[in-house]
Amino acid sequence: MVSIPELHSNFFIISLSLNHYQSVPQGFRQSKGLSLLLVNSRINRNKHTRIFMEMQGNGSPTTSNQSTINIPHVLTVAGSDSGAGAGIQADLKACAARGVYCSTVITAVTAQNTVGVQGVNVVPEDFVAEQMKSVLSDMHVDVVKTGMLPSIGIVKILHQHLREYPVRALVVDPVMVSTSGDVLAGPSVLAGFREDLLPMADIITPNLKEASALLDGVKIKTVSDMRSAAKLLHDMGVRNVLVKGGDLPDSLDAVDIFFDGEHLYELRSSRIKTRNTHGTGCTLASCIAAELAKGASMLEAVKVAKCFVETALDYSKEIFIGNGPQGPFDHLMKLKSNAHNSGRQVRFNPSDLFLYAVTDSGMNRRWGHSISDAVKAAVQGGATIVQLREKDIDTRDFVEAAKSCLQICRAHGVPLLINDRIDVALACDADGVHIGQSDMPAHTARALLGPEKIIGVSCKTPEQAEQAWIAGADYIGCGGVYPTNTKANNLTVGLDGLKTVCLASKLPVVAIGGIKVSNARPVMEIGVPNLKGVAVVSAIFDSECVLTETRKLHAVLTEATAAVK
Numbered sequence: 001m002v003s004i005p006e007l008h009s010n011f012f013i014i015s016l017s018l019n020h021y022q023s024v025p026q027g028f029r030q031s032k033g034l035s036l037l038l039v040n041s042r043i044n045r046n047k048h049t050r051i052f053m054e055m056q057g058n059g060s061p062t063t064s065n066q067s068t069i070n071i072p073h074v075l076t077v078a079g080s081d082s083g084a085g086a087g088i089q090a091d092l093k094a095c096a097a098r099g100v101y102c103s104t105v106i107t108a109v110t111a112q113n114t115v116g117v118q119g120v121n122v123v124p125e126d127f128v129a130e131q132m133k134s135v136l137s138d139m140h141v142d143v144v145k146t147g148m149l150p151s152i153g154i155v156k157i158l159h160q161h162l163r164e165y166p167v168r169a170l171v172v173d174p175v176m177v178s179t180s181g182d183v184l185a186g187p188s189v190l191a192g193f194r195e196d197l198l199p200m201a202d203i204i205t206p207n208l209k210e211a212s213a214l215l216d217g218v219k220i221k222t223v224s225d226m227r228s229a230a231k232l233l234h235d236m237g238v239r240n241v242l243v244k245g246g247d248l249p250d251s252l253d254a255v256d257i258f259f260d261g262e263h264l265y266e267l268r269s270s271r272i273k274t275r276n277t278h279g280t281g282c283t284l285a286s287c288i289a290a291e292l293a294k295g296a297s298m299l300e301a302v303k304v305a306k307c308f309v310e311t312a313l314d315y316s317k318e319i320f321i322g323n324g325p326q327g328p329f330d331h332l333m334k335l336k337s338n339a340h341n342s343g344r345q346v347r348f349n350p351s352d353l354f355l356y357a358v359t360d361s362g363m364n365r366r367w368g369h370s371i372s373d374a375v376k377a378a379v380q381g382g383a384t385i386v387q388l389r390e391k392d393i394d395t396r397d398f399v400e401a402a403k404s405c406l407q408i409c410r411a412h413g414v415p416l417l418i419n420d421r422i423d424v425a426l427a428c429d430a431d432g433v434h435i436g437q438s439d440m441p442a443h444t445a446r447a448l449l450g451p452e453k454i455i456g457v458s459c460k461t462p463e464q465a466e467q468a469w470i471a472g473a474d475y476i477g478c479g480g481v482y483p484t485n486t487k488a489n490n491l492t493v494g495l496d497g498l499k500t501v502c503l504a505s506k507l508p509v510v511a512i513g514g515i516k517v518s519n520a521r522p523v524m525e526i527g528v529p530n531l532k533g534v535a536v537v538s539a540i541f542d543s544e545c546v547l548t549e550t551r552k553l554h555a556v557l558t559e560a561t562a563a564v565k
């Protein structure tokens with residue numbers, strides 16, 4: 001057993017091997033109430049984690065000097081919307097979309113959908129207080145954002161807690177009436193807003209009706225009225241005011257007025273034509289809070305938030321959720337934005353494998369072609385998908401070349417894949433990757449690239465094809481069909497091997513290896529429905545005129561496919 005010098009202190013950093021650590025009897029460790037953090041570079045991460053967990057599990061106090069990361073944190077104090085378009089649910093989605101942690105104090109539970117608010121159940125005040133205390137006494141909150149505060153008692157409780165646990169900023173969305181016209185907080189809360197929250201708030205974000213209510217019913221019908229209202233609200237003691245003009249009649253733009261006490265800003269965005277505007281106010285305020293939590297200035301935060309709402313509305317303008325007049329929108333469009341931005345509605349179409357062009361830097365050098373010229377010619381000649389396979393290029397140059405090839409491919413509606421390099425695919429937002437059996441496992445690539453990207457895997461056997469399918473690949477490449485010099489030590493599977501793999505594969509297949517104009521026909525004629533095309537390197541790129549060679553191959557493939565049908 002190793003000797004450990006300070007066995008009576010609660011926290012140790014001991015550097016010793018795993019065997020030595022395990023030789024310290026567990027009962028002895030526990031009797032001393034020790035918390036051990038084992039620091040040893042030779043111990044792999046899993047073992048390290050296991051030991052650390054064991055220490056926590058034995059009930060003794062644990063402390064760690066592991067470095068920690070503080071994630072920006074917004075606490076929303078708001079009501080729940082069962083339809084999840086507004087309220088707490090919108091706040092959570094908005095913060096997630098902006099990359100900020102969001103904790104929640106629920107003030108009321110509403111039964112709500114796209115038709116309206118069918119019921120409101122206010123959470124008892126002492127339980128609202130208990131939620132606030134739980135969060136604020138334990139977690140580091142950067143910014144508090146308020147939504148539905150249904151009673152003056154709840155406003156007072158919030159005020160007390162913010163005095164006890166000060167935060168960096170307070171964003172007040174003075175929610176009173178839902179878009180559907182239902183009352184969420186009565187006029188009795190107005191006194192609480194005026195006396196307690198406004199003097200404490202860093203920004204208040206009323207819509208037209210709420211601004212009017214706070215200003216004793218003053219009429220707000222024009223942009224000029226909004227400007228005056230912003231100034232009057234500022235006089236009530238709040239640092240910044242944003243009067244939102246979502247409901248401004250006859251306005252082609254969505255105009256909001258921001259006043260910081262010195263300057264008035266007219267913030268305009270296009271008014272998206274959509275029924276899906278339920279929750280815009282909650283989202284806007286949460287985004288402001290999220291940006292402030294990340295360290296933005298108030299004007300920056302407001303601008304980013306407005307832009308986010310506009311983009312999300314535009315992205316969601318045609319989605320259909322619920323049968324009422326006011327639908328929710330999609331906050332997390334970014335998760336799908338790659339497919340969206342590229343204009344490729346279908347993520348992967350197996351028929352894209354028909355004429356699959358794989359680049360080769362050596363061949364391009366030999367013929368004096370740049371990568372992008374070669375890709376352009378291939379695409380113009382009829383290539384239906386392109387893979388950049390660049391083995392001897394600096395990463396920086398690879399990313400640049402990939403970006404310019406991507407533009408060419410996008411203009412022709414042709415997907416662009418990157419060979420092996422998931423990092424390069426991510427860096428240039430390519431449409432996917434093609435990986436071999438010794439590259440990163442396909443399921444890891446899928447986790448990194450997300451559900452929208454195309455993943456292809458080289459497979460020579462039915463077992464590998466099965467694995468690729470399990471791992472979430474979209475297609476497999478099978479070969480070498482014919483002997484080839486492009487790839488060293490590459491086993492030739494032949495037409496029979498290709499057929500065997502195709503029959504076993506649940507995924508579409510592209511054949512590869514030594515395929516050219518003169519021998520492509522028998523490949524397409526093996527007559528297996530999931531063989532969708534051929535992948536070629538030298539057949540098109542080892543030539544002076546890539547365009548002509550690609551056209552020739554395209555013609556042969558078209559003829560062969562017509563004959564098979």
Ligand SMILES: Nc1ncnc2c1ncn2[C@@H]1O[C@H](COP(=O)(O)OP(=O)(O)O)[C@@H](O)[C@H]1O
Nearest residue numbers: 207244245246247254270271272280281284309
């Ligand atoms: N159709 C729309 N297109 C673009 N932006 C909009 C649209 N409707 C509302 N907005 C914006 O959404 C935010 C919330 O505004 P508003 O709907 O007035 O608040 P609330 O949801 O509290 O009633 C504002 O920035 C507003 O300009």
Ligand SMILES: Cc1ncc(COP(=O)(O)O)c(N)n1
Nearest residue numbers: 079086087178179278279280
């Ligand atoms: C629980 C809850 N909080 C806030 C709103 C306001 O959102 P909107 O003004 O977009 O209807 C709402 N409808 N429900």
Ligand SMILES: [Mg+2]
Nearest residue numbers: 179246280281
């Ligand atoms: Mg609204």
